[in-house]
Amino acid sequence: MKDFLWPRRALFQFSVVVIAFAISFVVAFAQSTSNTMAEGDHLHHRHYTELAKVPARARNRHNPLEGDSDAVAAGGKLFEHHCAECHGHTAEGDRRAPSLRTREVQLATPGTLFWLLTNGVVRWGMPVWSKLPEPERWQIVTFLKSLPSNAQTFPQAAGHGRSQ
């Protein structure tokens, strides 16, 4: 049996771990707050350059749900649940993530968007979404392609599909 050091020593070590946890939170937090709006624009530009890095084979993949109105509605629901927190409820982007209504995104092939959704842009903060089944990722792509480029309103189908 070891010396009975609990709870004084344990309390100290627990405090150390809580402080370390808090520091890791603050470090991540401070890095994110250091992005001013101007820097945000620059960061978003970096996001768009990722579109050009998608492998040709992936870029040319056909969307199996293209033209499926249910897929637009379902994709809208999934977008609201998984993407809207960063990209905004109207997909026009905010400080953390770029607009998905820009020409760069709207002119991208469905395969390009699918690949980026699957692989994320981990370096710049977008997580991988391969945990969503492939058909759900295609539903999101179908929804994104249904959005008007930099327009003011959501398509009717997308509004219908939103969960909140």
Added chain:
Amino acid sequence: MVTYDHYLEEPGNLEIEYFSTLGTQRSGNDFHAYWVEFEYGAKAWWTTELYLDGQSTFGDSSIFTGFRWENRIRPLQHEHFINPVLYIEFEQINEADKIIKEVEGHDVESDHSVPNALARQDLDHELELKLLLSKTFKGWNVALNPLATKNLLPSDPWEFGYAIGASRPLALKASPNPCNFCRENLIAGVEMYGGLGDTQSFGLHETSHYLAPAMAWNLPSGWTIRVSPGFGLNDNSHRLLLRWGVSREFSGFGEMVRRLFGGHP
């Protein structure tokens, strides 16, 4: 429940979970172990978690058993055929801990028959390393987690363990309408986990192994409920470990804190 896939918490999100394990004990009293977990997505490649553990042994007492600080780091930028994540955890847990977050070394059922007053005096400081390997294909996620644990006392050997699991959503397509109890929100799976001995005696013997079906229900509101009955596969294992957890994800928690301290939207 025990097996990790390679998916991390989304950056800026905080998840709080209450998780419990109800265990049967042949040579002692049954128990109810639990933790509260705070999981934060620090980056898209880094998730950090704090666990506070406790347990109640029927006919004995309820005690706080320690804490863990866990970090998961994704070293690769893109998805690959197999996706690795590095798992590093520091834990300060006393011998009364019964949550069985994983099985390591020669963990056996009789370890948990020691009275709380005695077991709590034996305090362990451990470093735990895991390699989380995971692959998702056609809706199925298959994950393998080898682990190595070292009590920070120099005399203690490295201990080893494993967890392997597979899971799949009950529907691969989302329905167009909002729903709570629909197949796309339910995930079913099965996992197996156990010990692999230590550096002095490596292998599947003299340790415990479990097989556990699992079910998760993800609600669009951010709540998740998980249930898993685990069945011991040998005489060293508890006959039944009934695990369940309820968690709530707070999207944009980091952003909320930022605004609280005067950050601009």
